[in-house]
Amino acid sequence: MKYVSTRGASPAISFEDVLISGPAPDGGLYVPESWPTFDLARIRNKPGATYADLAAAVVALFAGSPEWYRDIDKHAHEAYAKWDDKRVAPLVPFGEHRWLLELFHGPTLAFKDFALQLLAPLMNEALKRRNQRALVLAATSGDTGAAAVAALANQPNIDLVVLHPKGRISDVQRRQMTTTTASNIRNVAIEGTFDDAQSLVKQVFADQAFARDHRLAAINSINWVRIAAQAAYYISTSIALDKKALTFAVPTGNFGDVFAGYVAKQLGAPIRRLIVATNANDILARAITTGNYARGQVHATMSPAMDIQVASNFERLLYESSGRDAAQIKRQMESFAATGTLKLAPDALAKIQTLFAADRVDEAETAATIRLMHRDARLLVDPHTAVALTATRKAAPDEDTVVLATAHPAKFPDAVEKAAGVKPELPERLRWILTAPERYDTLPNDLAALKHHLAAKR
Numbered sequence: 001m002k003y004v005s006t007r008g009a010s011p012a013i014s015f016e017d018v019l020i021s022g023p024a025p026d027g028g029l030y031v032p033e034s035w036p037t038f039d040l041a042r043i044r045n046k047p048g049a050t051y052a053d054l055a056a057a058v059v060a061l062f063a064g065s066p067e068w069y070r071d072i073d074k075h076a077h078e079a080y081a082k083w084d085d086k087r088v089a090p091l092v093p094f095g096e097h098r099w100l101l102e103l104f105h106g107p108t109l110a111f112k113d114f115a116l117q118l119l120a121p122l123m124n125e126a127l128k129r130r131n132q133r134a135l136v137l138a139a140t141s142g143d144t145g146a147a148a149v150a151a152l153a154n155q156p157n158i159d160l161v162v163l164h165p166k167g168r169i170s171d172v173q174r175r176q177m178t179t180t181t182a183s184n185i186r187n188v189a190i191e192g193t194f195d196d197a198q199s200l201v202k203q204v205f206a207d208q209a210f211a212r213d214h215r216l217a218a219i220n221s222i223n224w225v226r227i228a229a230q231a232a233y234y235i236s237t238s239i240a241l242d243k244k245a246l247t248f249a250v251p252t253g254n255f256g257d258v259f260a261g262y263v264a265k266q267l268g269a270p271i272r273r274l275i276v277a278t279n280a281n282d283i284l285a286r287a288i289t290t291g292n293y294a295r296g297q298v299h300a301t302m303s304p305a306m307d308i309q310v311a312s313n314f315e316r317l318l319y320e321s322s323g324r325d326a327a328q329i330k331r332q333m334e335s336f337a338a339t340g341t342l343k344l345a346p347d348a349l350a351k352i353q354t355l356f357a358a359d360r361v362d363e364a365e366t367a368a369t370i371r372l373m374h375r376d377a378r379l380l381v382d383p384h385t386a387v388a389l390t391a392t393r394k395a396a397p398d399e400d401t402v403v404l405a406t407a408h409p410a411k412f413p414d415a416v417e418k419a420a421g422v423k424p425e426l427p428e429r430l431r432w433i434l435t436a437p438e439r440y441d442t443l444p445n446d447l448a449a450l451k452h453h454l455a456a457k458r
């Protein structure tokens, strides 16, 4: 399988390259040059097939070469064996035609484990084959950092440096990262906001000589393998529920998770609609309802993993809905970078609206949903999940609808307690982090200081 850039001005690359690449050199994102097809019926009828079997089959479609299949299968089985719930992605009914898809039973209690636990060893494998070592650099507002630390810990060919904004993430989120004992991981508290940390990361990557000399790599959600791994739970759900058509409601930030739903549909999953649920950071809700993709101010909410204004993966949907017109996407994205706005072509918007619905949910509605779910269904849900639950009002009452529960409520204990009056407990196996020693460095919000730090300790 070859991968092409959404902006069409970079050469096609292989699956192995995609494993360790960030954006394409032309600024676009890599997408598979064609959609593979998936024999849903064959998997459905395979007795005893596990979640790991299914995930390996889905990701292997995108490798497209038998030499990768064994590694993918092995690492998928090792990864999903770490989940607390043997079903890996269990479905919990909570009303007529409604299910929660619980994606928080992995090592760090958020859905990002699904992709990162598989991507990390595959990335290591790709580096090993080339006899290379990479330095992964990431900034986190919480969940990504914890999932990256857990996934990359002790990978022999990878070092990880994670930046978090000092004093601005929850104690649980920080301790999930800083209590690691893995010697290939370094945590850095930046004296600034998440945007400051993110901007430092972008500036380090933009220094091409530095990036090359230190073999910088990224693991953010533009990595295709993350999307492919996430498509698997849309397919496992379709198989488990066996409905003619399903709607999924997805708490959305960078558009990676909901785009994985689009991919599952291309592979043959019977998906009728995808509901894009955003918090007050509603650039996607506005784009999908009006056709105007326009950057706004970032607002801090109780669902911080979705406090994003520019949703990188939306470019992949624009590419698809333009009929894969890379020249048009290049023009549109360059003008978006310059002006902060982009107007969708009418036929692209019409295509998007046949599959996607979108809704913006405010803080009061999110809190009310957390309270009502606890009162009426005895379910404690985290604020991200609550945003998607609220947005399911866009689905008809008799439309079979699955709401993605993307984080465990105990990752956001204060917001959940405030709304529901009950404090969610951290699972037993994670409680040690609350008292374990922490290890991190503190740096000023300064590019030279960060580069010095990255170069020094390798």
Ligand SMILES: *Cc1c(COP(=O)(O)O)cnc(C)c1O
Pocket (backbone or CB within 6 Å): 110, 111, 112, 143, 144, 221, 251, 252, 253, 254, 255, 256, 257, 258, 305, 306, 384, 406, 407
């Ligand atoms: C990352 C994250 C999201 C948003 O997912 P995207 O793929 O960025 O749209 C939603 N909920 C939680 C808990 C997350 O960590």
